[in-house]
Amino acid sequence: MMEDAKRLAPFVVAVLLLLLLPWACCGSAAGGSTVVIHGDEQYQYAEECFQDGDYAAAMVAFKRFVHFFPGDERKEPARFKIGLCHFHLEHYTRAADLFRQLSGSFSTSKISAESRFMLAKTYGRMGRSGSAKRVLQNFLAVAETRGLKDRICYELAWLSLERAGTMEKGALDRAEEWLDRIGDSGKARYNKNRIKTGIAEMKAMETKSPAVAGAAAIIPGAGFVYCRRYKDGLVSFLLNSCLIASAAASFDGGNTALGAVVSFVAAGFYSGNIYGSITSAHKYNRSKILPRLHRMEKQYRYDPSRHWDLYGSSGKVSSSGGKMVVFRISF
């Protein structure tokens, strides 16, 4: 009898384990907590992350919002914010794709308008100022209200000012022209007169002519000296003189091959001297203009998007179209 019981014991234990295992598994799940997240909470959390500057977390939170609450009226603002997160994280290609979609899908909404502005800004960051300009000019062609036109002109003026920072010819004049197109109603808001004064000051600054620098560089080093680079000028003069003299000496001595090699090097340094002189003049001008531009941007650049109640931000609870949208996470 005892032997039978010993033989059956493992089977009994196995059967008991099989019976208890599902219960144990279910028990652990049932014992965890269930979190019910409303659309408002999710949006608010995403907003908080965004406001804190944690754009990676904000992007995930906004994406989750868009995925789980597709019927929410804040879906488009959330997508716009995803675009902004990409922009801040310097994922410019993705940001541009998203802003392009948003600018087309809701053509009359503020989201669409903001998307166009952001698309231009993103192109600007990508170094595609031509595309940025086209986006804004196309927008200007279809804009109806005076306020919107003023803002587009203002953004175009800043785009030109940014180009002035790269020494683009006539960029300051173009910036002035765009500012002139801002109406009286937007004059104070966009600091039109102050920016125009700043542009006039920049135009009056002492600058170096790249053409003069390049012409002066015909005498090696003179272009650098014109741009107040005296050491570079001296080195350029000595090096080029030595190279030209040694090339001439090589040819005179019948060493044609050596003469050709030295001439090749001399030609490179002579051209480098001219190129460097022109670049030095541009760098000189840029060193004068850029600090002024940055100061102006800090003082006078107005970002209208901050003043628009556009994104349903600040964690406000909206009606969600009267629907209660929830999802559950079980731990």
Added chain:
Amino acid sequence: MTVVLVLLAGCAARESTAPRAGGVLYFYQKHLSPVDGDRCSMYPTCSGYAAETFKKHGFPVGWIMTCDRLLRCGRDEMKRSPVLTVKGRTRCYDPVAANDFWWYR
């Protein structure tokens, strides 16, 4: 010729851009620069700058810009360009983009 070699040697550095650079630059970076030591006061170093500019602009312009850089290395540029600390050494930041911004968009 000696002057050119002295200038190049003055810009010796072990910053490796080797496989992307041409054969001459690769040979210079792999075999000559380690012997002479890391002495270039600019960032990217002159050989790194040459590799970058050849890659970006091709032969004639790359060659001219490299010669221009060798002329400027360690002199007036030090007072005019931003300063960086790279591997514990203070260097003058002078990338290709800071020298072609006025014509290359």
